[in-house]
Amino acid sequence: MTMNFAYYTGCAAQQTQKEADWAAEAVCDELGIKLHRMNKASCCGAVSLRETKPAFALAVAARIFSQAEEMGMDIATICNTCLQTLSQANNRLKNDDDLLDDVNEVLKKSGVAPYKGTIKVKHLAWVMVDEVETDLLKSKITKPLNGLRVAPFYGCHTLRPEEIFEADAGEKAKHLDTLIELMGGNPVSYDGHDKCCGFHVMLSDAQEMRQMVVKNTGSAKDAGADVMITPCTLCDMAMGSYQGIAEKSTGKKVGLPEMNFAQLLGCAMGIDEKKLGINRLHISPRPQLTARGVL
Amino acid sequence: MSDQVYTLRIQRNTRRDDGTMDTKWDEFQVKATPLTPVLNLLEDVKGNQDGSLTFRQSCRSAICGSCAMRIGGKTRLACKTQIGEVVDENNTVQITAQQNSPVIKDLAVDITKFFSKVHQIKPFLQEGSESAEEVDDTAFDQVNHVTQCIMCACCYSDCTMAEVSDEFVGPAALAKAFRFISDPREGKKSDRLKVLSNDHGIWSCARCTMCVAVCPKDVKPMEAIVKLRTRAMDAGNMDNYGAKHAQAFHGDITSSGSLNEALILNRTLGVVGALGEMGAALHLAKKGKIPSPFPHKIENLDEVQAIYNELEKNPLDVETKAENAVPE
Numbered sequence: 001m002t003m004n005f006a007y008y009t010g011c012a013a014q015q016t017q018k019e020a021d022w023a024a025e026a027v028c029d030e031l032g033i034k035l036h037r038m039n040k041a042s043c044c045g046a047v048s049l050r051e052t053k054p055a056f057a058l059a060v061a062a063r064i065f066s067q068a069e070e071m072g073m074d075i076a077t078i079c080n081t082c083l084q085t086l087s088q089a090n091n092r093l094k095n096d097d098d099l100l101d102d103v104n105e106v107l108k109k110s111g112v113a114p115y116k117g118t119i120k121v122k123h124l125a126w127v128m129v130d131e132v133e134t135d136l137l138k139s140k141i142t143k144p145l146n147g148l149r150v151a152p153f154y155g156c157h158t159l160r161p162e163e164i165f166e167a168d169a170g171e172k173a174k175h176l177d178t179l180i181e182l183m184g185g186n187p188v189s190y191d192g193h194d195k196c197c198g199f200h201v202m203l204s205d206a207q208e209m210r211q212m213v214v215k216n217t218g219s220a221k222d223a224g225a226d227v228m229i230t231p232c233t234l235c236d237m238a239m240g241s242y243q244g245i246a247e248k249s250t251g252k253k254v255g256l257p258e259m260n261f262a263q264l265l266g267c268a269m270g271i272d273e274k275k276l277g278i279n280r281l282h283i284s285p286r287p288q289l290t291a292r293g294v295l
Numbered sequence: 296m297s298d299q300v301y302t303l304r305i306q307r308n309t310r311r312d313d314g315t316m317d318t319k320w321d322e323f324q325v326k327a328t329p330l331t332p333v334l335n336l337l338e339d340v341k342g343n344q345d346g347s348l349t350f351r352q353s354c355r356s357a358i359c360g361s362c363a364m365r366i367g368g369k370t371r372l373a374c375k376t377q378i379g380e381v382v383d384e385n386n387t388v389q390i391t392a393q394q395n396s397p398v399i400k401d402l403a404v405d406i407t408k409f410f411s412k413v414h415q416i417k418p419f420l421q422e423g424s425e426s427a428e429e430v431d432d433t434a435f436d437q438v439n440h441v442t443q444c445i446m447c448a449c450c451y452s453d454c455t456m457a458e459v460s461d462e463f464v465g466p467a468a469l470a471k472a473f474r475f476i477s478d479p480r481e482g483k484k485s486d487r488l489k490v491l492s493n494d495h496g497i498w499s500c501a502r503c504t505m506c507v508a509v510c511p512k513d514v515k516p517m518e519a520i521v522k523l524r525t526r527a528m529d530a531g532n533m534d535n536y537g538a539k540h541a542q543a544f545h546g547d548i549t550s551s552g553s554l555n556e557a558l559i560l561n562r563t564l565g566v567v568g569a570l571g572e573m574g575a576a577l578h579l580a581k582k583g584k585i586p587s588p589f590p591h592k593i594e595n596l597d598e599v600q601a602i603y604n605e606l607e608k609n610p611l612d613v614e615t616k617a618e619n620a621v622p623e
Binding site: 011208 | 368369455456458459460463498499500501502503504505507508515521524525528535536537540541542543544545547548552553554556560563564572574575578579581582583584585586587590591593594595596597598599601602603605606610611612613614615
């Protein structure tokens with residue numbers, strides 16, 4: 001049966017982190033999942049909009065949910081911060097009728113259909129583990145990882161606060177570990193797996209952010225990781241694209257290849273690496289993947 | 296519930312004469328039910344197996360905050376944590392001292408640094424021109440959000456920013472600051488917001504939400520920090536990277552619907568600061584990661600603009616409030 005999702009890529013996947021979007025599309029194509037782009041959806045505003053314009057932030061989220069209701073589909077995203085922002089808003093709107101009424105009044109006045117409160121916000125990585133049939137997923141793994149040691153970096157905004165999410169979160173989250181095992185890899189257990197990538201303080205606390213990147217990737221490398229995966233375009237940017245910059249300013253060498261979960265899944269499915277944007281990664285995982293016969 | 300054998304893998308720390316730390320691991324087997332508090336087991340070890348084991352404890356009721364330590368990878372109160380919740384598949388749990396505070400011995404840390412952060416935000420009501428003359432029954436619905444804090448430092452111990460920054464004020468102190476800023480009797484709210492907007496204050500929180508997850512009293516420090524940021528900006532404290540960055544969002548969302556990643560650097564850091572980040576930009580550009588300065592316009596953008604204008608005209612208060620702030 002075809003699964004359909006209202007696909008909310010997030011801003012980063014439309015601009016600097018396009019490869020995460022390409023890989024998500026390619027992987028879903030293999031699995032018969034249809035991702036329907038939400039052309040009317042705006043930026044979620046991240047926590048920033050909640051800080052500057054709290055009511056506008058809720059109404060912007062409600063408008064996105066209203067479009068998903070129009071499409072008749074739950075939302076799937078590939079950005080943790082979008083996931084947390086939308087889940088937080090959805091959790092409030094679904095559990096506070098007065099608030100939902102107030103926000104819907106604003107939507108109606110603005111020509112938007114009111115939100116009925118029926119939408120679930122999901123991460124695409126959850127969909128792979130919780131909704132795709134395990135046998136189907138396994139049958140698509142034509143290039144198993146052959147014991148590749150993969151460090152799962154979950155990213156804060158898919159974990160906390162636990163109660164707003166539609167999947168196991170917090171200390172119970174294990175979807176990335178499960179996915180790594182399904183691909184034939186060995187999940188690496190390490191201290192930084194649930195810590196902060198530093199993306200949101202990249203500009204205000206640049207040095208601290210770079211230390212976070214080096215600490216997290218360093219602890220994964222010390223625990224024996226060959227590569228790191230994240231489910232988030234912003235974590236990708238911090239732990240991958242910024243790793244070299246962080247190494248320079250902290251004087252600590254790490255050199256751990258980092259990629260989006262969908263990119264590694266795509267490799268394990270034997271999808272052409274061009275379609276997955278592997279060449280856009282700052283620290284290429286090619287040597288590690290070639291050594292295991294994945295590429 | 297029947298007794299089981301659990302293994303406590305405890306980090307033993309002893310300071311050498313030269314100030315460095317001698318660290319080793321000891322394992323102790325204890326019998327308990329899954330519901331037994333970890334604190335009882337530590338007392339069992341100290342009383343029956345190794346009297347030199349050092350940890351802090353007092354009230355046994357999650358009120359004094361003394362027994363905060365890292366149990367199974369997170370900082371928790373030993374008195375409130377049941378052994379069955381935290382052991383791995385081998386019925387073993389690892390116990391270490393809190394992070395981000397210097398260890399004195401074994402599981403006991405020097406709490407001076409943590410409390411100096413709390414003192415830094417002046418944890419008392421100050422006289423001044425902004426004190427309310429009258430206080431109504433809804434006046435404490437924000438204050439009551441954070442008064443449950445018992446200063447156990449669980450949040451500070453697991454704070455991902457405190458881990459890399461000695462200067463960061465930290466979640467507990469900021470939650471305490473919010474408690475005073477939201478108190479109608481406080482006389483110097485504006486002064487406080489100005490100071491908190493400086494470096495290593497409210498804008499240095501990385502929003503990892505770890506403090507919300509580990510707080511044993513459900514204080515939600517990060518939610519208090521988010522509210523402080525809103526209040527600080529509303530009070531006109533815009534001259535810092537954090538506020539400038541946050542302010543970029545509603546402009547971008549109402550003008551195109553998407554975030555303009557190409558311009559956000561410039562608006563947050565200014566031209567000189569953005570030039571300083573040129574090295575980073577060139578590094579990203581090497582892999583074709585150059586955001587377009589002309590982001591795609593979303594369909595039906597007029598709806599978003601109408602929502603914005605409507606809320607500017609008729610503001611809606613959506614701030615979360617403490618339930619039962621004042622008993623009926």
